[in-house]
Amino acid sequence: MKQEEIVLKVNGTNYRLSIETRRTLLEVLRENLGLTGTKKSCNEGECGACTVLMGGKPVASCLVLAMDAQGKEILTIEGLSEGKKLHPIQEAFLKHGAIQCGFCTPGMVMSAKAFLDENPDPTKTEIRKAISGNLCRCTGYQHIVDSIMAASKMMQKK
Amino acid sequence: MTFIKRLPKFEYHSPKSLLEALDLLAKYDGKARVFAGGTDLLVSMKKREVLPEHLINLKGLAELKGIHHEKEGMKIGASVTLDEIEHSKMIQDKFCALWDAVQVMASPQIRSLGTIGGNLCSAAPSADTAPPLIVLDASVEILSSQGKRKVLVEKFFKGPEESVLKPGEILTQIMIPHPLEKSTGAYFKLMRRAAMDLAQVGVAVCLSFDSEKRICRGAKIALGAVGSTPIRALKAEQILLNKEIDETVGKEAGTIAVQEANPRSSIRASKEYRREMIEVLTKRAVMAAYNRIN
Numbered sequence: 437m438k439q440e441e442i443v444l445k446v447n448g449t450n451y452r453l454s455i456e457t458r459r460t461l462l463e464v465l466r467e468n469l470g471l472t473g474t475k476k477s478c479n480e481g482e483c484g485a486c487t488v489l490m491g492g493k494p495v496a497s498c499l500v501l502a503m504d505a506q507g508k509e510i511l512t513i514e515g516l517s518e519g520k521k522l523h524p525i526q527e528a529f530l531k532h533g534a535i536q537c538g539f540c541t542p543g544m545v546m547s548a549k550a551f552l553d554e555n556p557d558p559t560k561t562e563i564r565k566a567i568s569g570n571l572c573r574c575t576g577y578q579h580i581v582d583s584i585m586a587a588s589k590m591m592q593k594k
Numbered sequence: 595m596t597f598i599k600r601l602p603k604f605e606y607h608s609p610k611s612l613l614e615a616l617d618l619l620a621k622y623d624g625k626a627r628v629f630a631g632g633t634d635l636l637v638s639m640k641k642r643e644v645l646p647e648h649l650i651n652l653k654g655l656a657e658l659k660g661i662h663h664e665k666e667g668m669k670i671g672a673s674v675t676l677d678e679i680e681h682s683k684m685i686q687d688k689f690c691a692l693w694d695a696v697q698v699m700a701s702p703q704i705r706s707l708g709t710i711g712g713n714l715c716s717a718a719p720s721a722d723t724a725p726p727l728i729v730l731d732a733s734v735e736i737l738s739s740q741g742k743r744k745v746l747v748e749k750f751f752k753g754p755e756e757s758v759l760k761p762g763e764i765l766t767q768i769m770i771p772h773p774l775e776k777s778t779g780a781y782f783k784l785m786r787r788a789a790m791d792l793a794q795v796g797v798a799v800c801l802s803f804d805s806e807k808r809i810c811r812g813a814k815i816a817l818g819a820v821g822s823t824p825i826r827a828l829k830a831e832q833i834l835l836n837k838e839i840d841e842t843v844g845k846e847a848g849t850i851a852v853q854e855a856n857p858r859s860s861i862r863a864s865k866e867y868r869r870e871m872i873e874v875l876t877k878r879a880v881m882a883a884y885n886r887i888n
Contacts, residue, residue, distance in 0.1 A: 437603050457606035457649075460636075479598040480637045481704055482790065493677060493706040499636045500707065503606050504653060547702060568789035569701020 442506050446471065447515030453502070461505045462486045462497035465512060473513035473542045484570030487543035488512045494550040494569070513542035516549065524594075525549055528587035529580070536574035544570045548584045556592055560585065598640050608651040612658075612764065615650055616739050619762050622648045628764055630658070630673045631707040633700070634716045658711070658766060661685070667771040672711025672734075672764075680705060689770055690886065691726035691779035691798045698722065698783045701790050711765045714750060717757040718792070720819035724751070725798030726781045727768065728826055729814035735767040744769075748816075751823035774812065777802035778887040782875045786862060793819040794863040795871045797851075799879040801839065807887055810834050815847065815876060820857035820868050827851040830876065839884040841877060848876030 439454045444461075446469060453468055465471045465488070474497060477485035481496035488497045489511040516523045525548050528534070535541050544567060551558070551566035558566070563584045564577070572580060607626075609615040619626055626648035629635045638644045652658055658673035661682055668689070670679070676696045679685055686693045699705060699713075699722050713723045714734065727747040734750060736743050739762060747768075750757050759765065779800040785791040796818030801810050813834035815827040830851035837843050857868035 438605075440606070456603070458601040458603055460601065463600070480640060481633055484701065484703055487703050490706070494703045495706045496633070496701075496703040499631075499633050499704075501606070501632065501636075501651075503608070504632075504651065550702070565789070566702060569703045 440503065442502060444469075444502065444505055444510060445508070446510045447512060455502050457501065457503055459502045460498055461488070461490075461495075461500040461502050461510070464502040464505075465497065465510075471512050471514050475539055475542060477539070482571075483540075484543045484547065484567075485540055487546045487570065489546055489550050492550060492553060494547050496569075511546070511549075513545060516545065523549070524590040525552070525584065525587040528583040528590060532579050532583040532586060534575060534579040534583040540570055540572040540574075544572065544580055548587065552584070552588050552591060556588060558585070558588055599642070601636065601639055602642065602645055604639075604646060605648045606651065607648060608654050610654060612655055612737060612766070615652060615655065615764060616737065616762065618648070618650050619764070620739060623761060626650055628652050629712075630709040631675065631704075631712050633704050633708040634712060652764070667769055670710060670768040670770070672714075672766050672768065673709050674711075676700070676705040676708050676710065676713070677702070679710060688773055689726070689730055689779070691729060691781045691800060691883075692723065692770075694779075694781035695722040695726045695783070695796075695798070698781075698785070698789070710768060714747070714768070715757055715759060715765055717751050717753075717755050717823070719751075719754050719821060719823055720793040720796060721824060722781070722783060722793060722796060722818065724824035725796050725816035725818045726779070727770070728816035728824060729779060729798045729800035730770050730773070731814070732768055732770045734765050735769065736763050737766045738763040742766075748826055753822050773800075774802045776805065776807055776887065777812070778883045780879045780882040780886065782879045782882070784863075784871050784875060792862060795819055795857075795868050795875055796824075797872065797875040797879045799876070799883045801834065801880070801883050801887075803887065808838055810837055810839050813847075815851060815879075817851060817855050817872060820855035820872060822856070825855065827854045827876075829854055834880065839880060841881060844877035844880035844884075845873065847880060848873035851876045 475485040627646035800814040802812035833847040857865040
């Protein structure tokens with residue numbers, strides 16, 4: 437199949453890629469760029485494991501064509517920490533037991549980041565709505581909600 | 595359990611103008627699909643339900659974006675995302691039924707991508723933007739190489755997943771007339787879950803009142819997910835006219851609305867349950883709309 441030349445800006449870096457038009461952003465992130473932090477789970481936009489930020493907004497990367505991700509700032513879980521220094525949301529998740537198998541975690545953290553950037557002082561109800569597109573089979577969500585609440589307090593202090 | 599595959603092969607086009615988009619649609623007649631958010635189309639393609647050889651991306655077209663205040667009313671571009679509507683203070687203030695709807699649609703990750711035009715064109719009987727747009731007297735503007743035409747949202751749907759869009763046509767704008775002073779609305783969606791589900795029943799209500807905001811002088815009620823298309827409950831509306839709004843009259847309207855609906859049983863709910871819930875949700879929507887203005 438014909439290859440298209442595109443440039444994607446991921447975690448602050450521009451990548452020149454040669455891809456088929458049918459490749460989704462999720463596939464390109466994982467398979468072309470080796471950024472396997474973002475997970476492919478349901479592949480139909482229902483589970484949230486593939487959540488990345490595009491222009492600061494959470495998107496289901498399994499439903500975004502790589503062609504359509506051009507010209508946007510894409511942030512993945514790999515781009516969240518600064519070297520070895522974890523983002524407050526990641527620290528909070530660790531501290532509050534929000535991670536069991538860890539598969540939903542990158543998507544959860546990205547949804548939380550987009551949400552807290554917009555709503556730095558949320559209620560528990562608002563947090564639950566913010567992660568309503570992220571499924572977790574392990575934790576029962578309570579620790580995840582607590583983590584995001586704790587992260588919001590940490591981030592407000594800074 | 596279907597295995598969700600990778601996308602099938604297609605040629606991708608990103609036209610720079612609506613005219614170019616229409617030309618492409620005509621050129622690849624029958625083999626092309628337009629898309630904006632792609633949250634419905636791409637899933638269908640992954641399931642191999644639809645296999646367009648050409649995809650025409652509408653996201654680059656400025657003509658389809660924006661929420662504009664015009665003399666006759668508000669114009670919402672077909673490619674305006676559900677997230678943009680969620681964040682529009684103007685829509686929250688003036689068209690609260692539509693704003694209610696986007697709050698309960700899908701998830702944040704889908705609302706960032708999905709568009710109001712796409713929700714209408716996918717034409718699910720449960721489409722959440724439909725009942726609010728119907729009670730707001732909205733119409734859509736459709737463009738083809740033959741010109742423009744305007745269709746009331748109420749008349750836009752033909753059947754499940756079928757709209758009046760003809761091949762070669764693109765939905766471009768949604769027009770909502772300015773609301774009357776002393777008017778209010780609400781949209782209630784019953785789901786099995788708190789999010790990420792289709793409606794079992796959807797009820798939208800738009801009420802306008804006299805100057806004391808007591809007597810209802812105008813009422814529109816529309817139902818989603820309880821027929822082969824979203825429908826208006828004309829007889830139920832009559833129950834509310836020229837009456838003081840309270841729970842009793844709201845429930846009466848609900849009882850009549852049930853008779854106007856034609857729900858079917860599905861994996862999400864039985865038709866009997868939907869009938870019960872039409873009455874409950876109609877009453878709640880009427881009261882919610884009333885309490886918003888009082």
